[in-house]
Amino acid sequence: MTNVSLPRALGRTTVAAGAAALLALGLAAPAAADNAVRAQYTGPADRGVDVRMDGVSQSTMLFTLELEDGSTFTTYCIDLETGIRGNAWYVEDSWANYPGQGAFSAPGKVHWILQNSYPTISAEQLAENAGVTNSRFSERHAIAATQAAIWHFTNGAKVTANDPEGVRKVYDYLVENAVDLPQEPGPSLTVTPGTAEGEAGSTVGEFTIETNATSAIDVDLTAPAGVTLVDLETGEQVESVENGDKVGFEVPAGTEAGQASFSLETTAEVSAGRLFKGEDPAEPTQTLITAKTEKVTVSASATATWTAGGGEEPSPSPSPSPSEEPSESPSPTPGPTPTPTPSESPSTPASPRPTAPDDDRPALPVTGGALLGLVAAGVAALGAGGGAIYLSRKRKAASGQE
Template sequence: MTQISLPRTAGRAGLAAAAAALLAFGMAAPAAADPAPYEGAVTGTYIGNAENGTGVKLDGGSAPTSLFKLKLEDGTILTTYCIDFRTSIVSQAKYVEDEWANYPGQGDFAEPAKVHWILQNSYPNVSAEALGAAAGVDGLSQKDALGATQAAIWHFSNGMNLKADGNSANVKKVYDYLVGNAEDLPQTSEPEATLSITPGTAEGEAGSKVGEFTIETSATSVPVVVDAPEGVELVDLATGEPVTTVENGDKVAFDVPADAAAGEASFSLETTAKVATGRLFKGAEVKTQTLITAQGGETKVSASASASWTEKTGGEEPTPSPSPSEEPSETPSPTPTPEPTPSETPSTPASPKPSSPADDRPSLPVTGGALAGLVAAGIAALGAGGGAIYLSRKRKAAGTSTED
């Protein structure tokens, strides 16, 4: 293939464009950092088993059953079931609350709405005695109640079926009751995210409102803690008024005075969040078993955001010129020349004398009759000259003849 070289000018233009692109993009300030990945979400750590149940045999294999303890950041402990049959749980694994649609485990989280119904209508939300009565089992133990509940959850979360043989009769009977009566609980019963601020950081210039932070919370009202230099306020973008509390959907920004030095500010939110039964928790840092809350609770959640700004640019404003009344002009006004006093007897005007045209003044073109006269004079002069030459030659010729 023939190689085509660009002209030198085109190469130079390309280098200039590349340099400009590097200045504009490659050397630009780094983009605002995203907030902490799980800020505002409920997070916790798996710290062990709360209670063990009866082991069960499924068509996919045998498994022990347990209620797991999930310790939240504020110390609250939730009890959870497994919804990821084929993944083992990791000791001290970090977990974060998320939506059902973001289930990360092996196998489909097939029917979460029916899992939700089972959680609401079985152990431990319903006592073993009450669950046994509903299923027609006398003296149902807590271990059997737990085992049957976990087996029923796996049926709808991972498509697992309890085997007819090899299981406790009471476990099988409660399992059949739960699977046969499970209903879809609408997903609207799954609470939305509890607290978040978007974006997490913003940049700007003094003399403007820096940031457009959007608040999302399930709380009615959340108090705001602001850390900012004197004169800088966190304001509601809709009203321009300083804020001390925020609600879901509010948009706020830092109002930075024009004379402020370069600086930064931040604000934080904290509220009590309700963790409902049926909330999904997935591994935050390692691959581990996905959990779902067996019983809800309350916990503290927090979120924060920050902003930075540079000094106002644009240079110094020009100094206005002083008005004439404030400062006199340095150049004195010329003294007017007095007009001469007219004499009583008027003087005789001198004969007008035409002035010579200025050197740079164009002369008038010769046109019309003047041009015709000049031509006639020229012709006459030519005729007179020719006649004189003729007479002179004739005289010389005559003199020559006489001498001969």
């Protein structure tokens, strides 16, 4: 048998345990799932003229977001205080999750502006609605006026210079006439939450589908044999979903630990007023809002993981009937007691030998004569040991002299 030092053994045990823990974590960790529409900022769509706000000149533009399938839509900025990061990825989200530096205290009014300004309506129609008669009022001026009005309600900024082409007049029209539209436009497609965990033998996850798609969306399921996606209300297996459906993975008892996922793809509307925020909170970028309603191909997915379990519980082993006096080992079956033969002289009774206490009873303290006997025995043993050492050394000294 190889002799392994304790520190080395402990080290190997620690490494093995650490590796096992990492492996377990790797198996248990759910795969990242995109549960909302993603898009990447690829650059400006159209540029507006500069506008002076709170005494500072600000550039204005419409931003392009490109979906993973290559389709694009346009947005305005709703965070004047944060710059936009090149090639940043964005995800569709609700107004309540606005992460920008501004207050965004009147999202309903911003929504009204988007419904009643450029590019939802033409620059010519916007100028007419605002009473601007300057024929040189263009799309670039409409972008500037609309963006400035949005910043007024998201960052509290104000236009502080007149513009001869009518930007200031259109800005005033939008700010003064904006009303709070409390109804947030519905999402194009989201699955909430994106991940779930559970145990075999149960339904794992409660995924809510939200979409403005007008027809059912086919489900693309990736799962081990026997695992199905079911409607949580009916318990029936589903192959397509609609807005408001709640689904989960039915994982039979006895299924090994694993994971499953489903993905959805459809043509839906990204409505004007939908918020898109930076996907990575560690790298801040401007929060954007869709400028007009556009039909695009959108997708979303979700993943569930589970541990093994949920099978029939093993029957407990029958426990032996407790005896009146339990002991560590069974006592032999007693036989007939022999009749003692009387001796000519009474024998000296042997000294009582202390017995180990039963596990179920506390040990009694050693006192009195028994304690004195133990002390005497210890002294005798010590003397005998000392004598043996003395004789050994004396013999070695005698051998050296010879």
